[in-house]
Amino acid sequence: MKKLSVLGRAFRVTELLFATLLILQALFSFAQQGGNQYNANTRFEQMGTELPTPNTYRTASGAPGKDYWQQKADYDIKAELDDANQKIIGTEVITYTNKSPDELRYLWLQLDQNLFEKSSINAMTKTGGVDAQGMSFNALQNVNAPSSVFGGISGDKEYGYKITVVKDAKTGADLKYTINNTMMRIEIPTPLKPGLSYAFRIDWNYNITNYYGRSGMEFFPKDGNYNYFIAHWFPRMAVYDDVNGWQHKQFLGQGEFTLPFGDYKVEITVPNDHIVGATGECQNYDKVLSATQAKRLQQAANSKTPVVIVTQEEAVAAEKAKPTGKKTWIYKATNVRDFAFTSSRKFIWDAMQTDIYNNGRKIWSMSFYSKEGNPLWGQYSTRTVEHTLRSYGNRTVQYPYPVAISCHATAGGGMEYPMISFNGGRPEADGTYSEGTKAGMIGVIIHEVGHNFFPMIVNTDERQWSWMDEGLNTFCQYLAEQEWDRNFPSRRGEPQNIVPYMKTDKTQQVPIMSSSDNIMAFGPNAYAKPATGLNILRETVMGRELFDYAFKEYARRWAFKSPTPADFFRTMEDASGVDLDWFWKGWFYGVEPADQDLAEVEWYAADNQDPIAKKAAEKADAEAKKQTLSNIRNQTDIKQTVVEADSTMRDFYNSYDRYAVTASDKQKSEQYKSSLSEDERKLLESGKNYYVVKVKNKGGLPMPVIIKMDYEDGTSEIVRIPAEIWRLNDKEVKKTIPTTKKVTKFTLDPFYEIADIDTDNNAFPREPEKPTKFQAFKQGSFRPQGQNPMQQAKQSQPAGTQTSGKN
Known part of the structure; x- marks a missing residue:
């Protein structure tokens, strides 16, 4: 894999072809997104007949119909x-x-x-049954x-x-x-x-x-x-x-x-x-x-x-x-x-x-x-x-x-x-x-x-759809816990907490949209995964304002009534104006995980054809290339060269500056500048960098692509790309990102938003693997076990004092 620090290509843009830079940007954004070998269209087509046909009892908007009834x-x-x-x-x-x-x-x-x-x-x-070790009394009682x-x-x-x-x-x-x-x-x-x-x-x-x-x-x-x-x-x-x-x-x-x-x-x-x-x-x-x-x-x-x-x-x-x-x-x-x-x-x-x-x-x-x-x-x-x-x-x-x-x-x-x-x-x-x-x-x-x-x-119908009460409730529980205590250790809700389950073999998972009695791993499937999905919708896909409005509308519509999954899916889309069919398909009807791989980054810059600018860039490049180890050491080790010691050994080229600006250069520069429009000149003078980022969807589940760029001046920026970037190619995509600063590091999913099951491939350049740690211990050392901190504090208090059970 090429390293970011040495990736440098230049678009050879002439006066007549400079405008093609903008076209190339668009081409890079959709590069390699065609072809029938991908499943992208299936993932992003509407659910259509997968949902029940709307009628006068339950409408296409997800609301109760004019003839809705219940016993x-x-x-x-x-x-x-x-x-x-x-x-x-x-x-x-x-x-x-x-x-x-x-x-x-x-x-x-x-x-x-x-x-x-x-x-x-x-x-x-x-x-x-009975295993090789026999059966415990508890098992026999059971x-x-x-x-x-x-x-x-x-x-x-x-x-x-x-x-x-x-x-x-x-x-x-x-x-x-x-x-x-x-x-x-x-x-x-x-x-x-x-x-x-x-x-x-x-x-x-x-x-x-x-x-x-x-x-x-x-x-x-x-x-x-x-x-x-x-x-x-x-x-x-x-x-x-x-x-x-x-x-x-x-x-x-x-x-x-x-x-x-x-x-x-x-x-x-x-x-x-x-x-x-x-x-x-x-x-x-x-x-x-x-x-x-x-x-x-x-x-x-x-x-x-x-x-x-x-x-x-x-x-x-x-x-x-x-x-x-x-x-x-x-x-x-x-x-x-x-x-x-x-x-x-x-x-x-x-x-x-x-x-x-x-x-x-x-x-x-x-x-x-x-x-x-x-x-x-x-x-x-x-x-x-x-x-x-x-x-x-x-x-x-x-x-x-x-x-x-x-x-x-x-x-x-x-x-x-x-x-x-x-x-x-x-x-x-x-x-x-x-x-x-x-x-x-x-x-x-x-x-x-x-x-x-x-x-x-x-x-809701809990006998069929456990997630409709357990999942939605666990999501609201997570929000209420965070409102209770800023550091509350919520078990479910945060995307990274569902990663161990999403990593399990697909044969050990069933879709969320499984009947309650047929669910394997009931806690992760019916509670954690739907709750996490709603958190991803709220924070990453829809945003809090759109999500909160739609979620509240669902509760308002169906209070003291009996909704189905389709009523929930349709209401969330109807009230927010966000097409979420791809999300329902992937997160609720499928078992594929999210695993995005930041596979490659290419660095481009527009080549300024102004002769004066070209010579300045070439000079800077030549000076940089002189900084070899040999040249650095020779500055001190070679006290004096022959030419330095004997002026008769000098000629025209010893004083010639190939990068000096000539009258001809100035004339050509004026001609070049006059050929550019105001917008083209501003774009050229901006000195922007163009990074072509290649991301692979190794897990299969489409998710938004979130990229953090760390700049060489110590600042950073976040680029958020909707999941629809995968709609023409669900295997890999390329995206061109223009920046005014040079990037030293790219990171996918920097805030752990999409439950990516492998974060080792989320950085470019690649970060070294973390070491496996071993414990250095003193022979015979003892650490108390089995006591909670309150008991330990109580045990260590001086006689005559008492630790309260409250904190």
Whole structure:
């Protein structure tokens, strides 16, 4: 490869041909971009029939059409938490309103708890075997567990729903029903015509299971109590829509939930010493709270910082006491797609009600957590809830519900439901914690509370398209984390963080546009890659202003409605005026990585045909060539030459200056200058350099080309070239860049914007490879391991002092 420092060519431009320089610039910009052997046209053609045909329900712009419709399901539920047996017993009346143009002869419901039956599809399709080393006890327990999505459950309990009653709510007549794994079809007496409603009753019960952290319970052996996190706990209506008809894909555990909106009234009976948090607003705080707790809640309604409603001391006392009866907590929630609740006698509860958007409407931010979560939870949880609502609301739609709750579920993980989320993150038993634990807890609270927007308000089909809620939410989480703390260690969002996944073999990847249950590497694929893609669109492809406007418009259009991927893609283009089909194809439908190679740089300059200028340039070049090592040494080593010592050895050529300007040169110079136009003269006198940069697309994924040029005077400049530069040749392109300064170094993607998987080929001249480092150590040296910095600081403090768990 030629080196930049010695690359010098000259366009031999005469008076008559000088104008061709501009033409040559254009030719270099598109050099080698033709030919049928490339895939560029495929990559940059419109998606066309790859997206569903627009209609009166969903328009070509990505907005809901004039005939858009969606069903409604209202619930009246009475349930009891059996703390002694870890069981839920319930009865519900569902009123289903048919807003579709279709007549419905039967209704489909989701029975998600049937995932845990031993004969479920999920359990029967578990894979794995015994390796050469045998099998661990945990693995053996998992084989015997009722489902592959959780392990360690023992005993003789049966799991899944026990359906005891299915009746017409008005007549009391039994309804015929069929259970197909996690789905149940109910046959209704007469077809449900458009615009009409039908109400029916279901009685049911099930044994509570632990499921990832999405729902279940946590047992605390020291005090013998349970914290309950109850979700997908009642038979729920499946979605019937214009895209799928009945969406009754089986629940296999990975693809989450698809649900219609409705209104809920829920009565939850629990031991009388339990504290309950739930979707919606409690209707009977006056019956379930003590006078002291009610007074504190009233104080919290006017506080800008969290007020503790149930203190840690009160919660610890409740752990030791025994219940003396039962209480029923009554909740109502309007226009939500689901309902979840939490219950425990161990809970500390804090809250504040603030005007988050300065619009005169206050929203409750609340947290429920046991003492095992402190000091982290008391300090950070509720404030994080409020921050999340503000951050997301500013870039999507304002949070419409009256309350948002963060509940400390387990040591890790998290799960979201309308107005309530179950979140992990727990300090050590001594109250200390690592920076990672703190960031992880704040991050998961932002993520799960953020799910109120995607998919609880923008109601996507999680059973099919995990990325539409997880990816969009992870992107907003990344932005909210950066607004929380300037140095927040976000795991996902920055392009370089997705590089290890993008480097994996293509056989180990699937496109983002894969059905939820068929995704490999679920976290990178459904969370990180779409979130990173949106960040690339915002920062590099579209710019913040265009992206933010379009993203907000998508949320506005589809709030309390159910968009598809095509609705998102079309809206982003419609509201921004940016053609993004190439990006959807590459990033969402493909698995190719970005890998740009700065293969070559050629340096050109216009050759000034002015005789005076030519002689000056030739003289400078000749003087430079004299600076050889021999000539430099000879200046001192040769004291005197023969010619210097004897003047008779001199003649005409010893004093002749071949670069001297003659009268003829001056005459020709005037003639040359007069032949040039004013613009040509300015261009020639500018002394510009022309660098022809050759970039190869080794990864296959088209991306913008971002080039940093470092100049010899210490300054630098960034050139941004849109991805459309690859539209005629997706293998390699050449681009001519004019500069007034000389470039010493070119660098591709200097700010790590495009998730380039190989940055070793991004510089020209090539940088030397980084050395592999080895560790120099002293024999017998010891470095403490296994302690977080708080514990180390606490351990090193003098006696009589104490390190706080807060920072």
